[in-house]
Amino acid sequence: SQQGEEDPQALSIQEGENATMNCSYKTSINNLQWYRQNSGRGLVHLILIRSNEREKHSGRLRVTLDTSKKSSSLLITASRAADTASYFCATDAGNMLTFGGGTRLMVKP
Amino acid sequence: GAVVSQHPSRVICKSGTSVKIECRSLDFQATTMFWYRQFPKQSLMLMATSNEGSKATYEQGVEKDKFLINHASLTLSTLTVTSAHPEDSSFYICSADPRTSYGYTFGSGTRLTVV
Numbered sequence: 001s002q003q004g005e006e007d008p009q010a011l012s013i014q015e016g017e018n019a020t021m022n023c024s025y026k027t028s029i030n031n032l033q034w035y036r037q038n039s040g041r042g043l044v045h046l047i048l049i050r051s052n053e054r055e056k057h058s059g060r061l062r063v064t065l066d067t068s069k070k071s072s073s074l075l076i077t078a079s080r081a082a083d084t085a086s087y088f089c090a091t092d093a094g095n096m097l098t099f100g101g102g103t104r105l106m107v108k109p
Numbered sequence: 110g111a112v113v114s115q116h117p118s119r120v121i122c123k124s125g126t127s128v129k130i131e132c133r134s135l136d137f138q139a140t141t142m143f144w145y146r147q148f149p150k151q152s153l154m155l156m157a158t159s160n161e162g163s164k165a166t167y168e169q170g171v172e173k174d175k176f177l178i179n180h181a182s183l184t185l186s187t188l189t190v191t192s193a194h195p196e197d198s199s200f201y202i203c204s205a206d207p208r209t210s211y212g213y214t215f216g217s218g219t220r221l222t223v224v
Binding site: 042 | 115141143150151152153154155158180200202204208211213214215216217218219
């Protein structure tokens with residue numbers, strides 16, 4: 001049921017740098033959501049962007065959505081070591097979520 | 110608000126035994142819940158959609174008789190791994206949609222180890 005692809009699969013940056021993760025999907029969607037998962041834990045919802053929205057901000061997070069290209073990006077600005085986690089995009093076509101492969105982000109102090 | 114509680118968080122069982130995992134929506138009603146499986150360093154793969162009062166919908170390749178799902182109330186869904194084998198060892202996560210603007214809510218996951 002994995003619809004999307006994320007890149008990069010892994011990203012290593014220094015604290016203070018920005019991290020950008022990209023997500024592509026295949027079918028029409030109602031919204032796209034980004035989640036964070038710390039190792040061995042459940043998922044935490046970060047941000048939801050609807051199909052008629054192009055950009056959304058939440059704190060240090062900035063999400064864009066381009067429905068013509070079926071792609072989204074998540075930007076984390078001024079990264080911190082505590083941002084180290086896996087990040088997943090998930091598309092909602094109306095009745096369930098379908099996840100991308102995830103990006104493993106490591107932020108070095 | 111919109112909390113999903115999943116229990117147990119960790120379980121170790123012997124091959125051949127069955128394990129039940131519970132998923133509860135604490136402050137909202139969920140007619141539908143979702144069960145995912147996640148292998149190390151991989152994404153979440155949807156196993157089945159649990160429907161209150163009716164049969165679950167299983168994704169292709171998921172054995173219905175091995176992964177029994179019961180959704181007997183609007184706040185509780187259970188996943189039972191029957192006759193567990195070491196290859197069933199994985200991280201199982203449930204989720205539900207609380208119909209807010211904040212996306213789906215996930216349980217904290219259950220790490221199953223079959224020895």
